[in-house]
Amino acid sequence: MSTRDSKQPKQSMPEKQSGKSWLNAALQALAEGGIDQVRVEWLARDLGVTKGSFYWHFKDREQFLDEVLNYWAEQSTQTVIGNLSYPDDPVERIRAVAEDIVRRNLANMDPHIRSWTQYDRQKTRVVARIDKIRFEFLRDLFRAAGFSTDSANLRAQLLYRYALGEQFILVREPMNKRLRRMDAQVDLLLQQ
Numbered sequence: 789m790s791t792r793d794s795k796q797p798k799q800s801m802p803e804k805q806s807g808k809s810w811l812n813a814a815l816q817a818l819a820e821g822g823i824d825q826v827r828v829e830w831l832a833r834d835l836g837v838t839k840g841s842f843y844w845h846f847k848d849r850e851q852f853l854d855e856v857l858n859y860w861a862e863q864s865t866q867t868v869i870g871n872l873s874y875p876d877d878p879v880e881r882i883r884a885v886a887e888d889i890v891r892r893n894l895a896n897m898d899p900h901i902r903s904w905t906q907y908d909r910q911k912t913r914v915v916a917r918i919d920k921i922r923f924e925f926l927r928d929l930f931r932a933a934g935f936s937t938d939s940a941n942l943r944a945q946l947l948y949r950y951a952l953g954e955q956f957i958l959v960r961e962p963m964n965k966r967l968r969r970m971d972a973q974v975d976l977l978l979q980q
Contacts, residue, residue: 805835807845811859814852815897823904826856857911860901861918864894869925878933883974885929886947890970891963895955923948933978943977 813835817825828849832839846852874884889895905911923944930940950973954966 805837805841807855808859809835810842810845810852811856814856815860815863818856818900818904819897822900823853826853828852853911857901857905857914860897861914864897865918865922867892868894869921878929879978882929882933882978883971885926886951886970886974887967889951890966895951898952899956919948930977947973947977 810831813831814826817827817831817834828839828842832842835841842852846855868885868888871885871888874881874888901915905915926944926947927937927940930943931937933940935943950970
């Protein structure tokens with residue numbers, strides 16, 4: 789019996805959830821147990837609504853899963869790239885981006901997304917496109933900080949792989965320790 793089977797519906801929720809509520813619930817279910825846990829019936833129960841609420845927002849499960857993937861990309865990628873609050877100074881911007889990735893735990897869904905999509909060519913292409921966008925963003929940050937293209941490429945790869953790697957080894961440390969370690973990584977990457 790799944791642990792999801794023992795959950796009780798949330799009685800205080802309105803009958804029709806927003807599409808975003810469904811997407812957030814799907815990401816949570818994916819993180820808890822993989823794509824097999826992303827079931828309309830279970831999500832409806834967790835949200836305290838009927839399946840009709842789902843069909844108000846989504847044509848079918850396949851469209852929903854496509855939107856889950858796009859929502860993940862938006863939440864973990866576009867929120868960083870489009871953040872206007874980062875400093876203008878290129879070096880300080882790199883530091884702020886790296887801190888933001890750790891503080892908001894933006895790579896936490898990557899292992900689950902990659903596990904889910906690895907056997908679906910179309911979804912694998914979406915993840916590859918997101919990897920490319922993220923990498924190019926980081927590479928451009930290092931280029932703006934004065935590194936050559938080759939050096940910026942290497943530094944961007946190292947920073948990106950470090951951020952993802954921490955999620956794959958399930959780091960369970962206090963946030964201040966994780967931030968200090970990321971800061972030390974960035975110090976190394978910024979050395980000429």
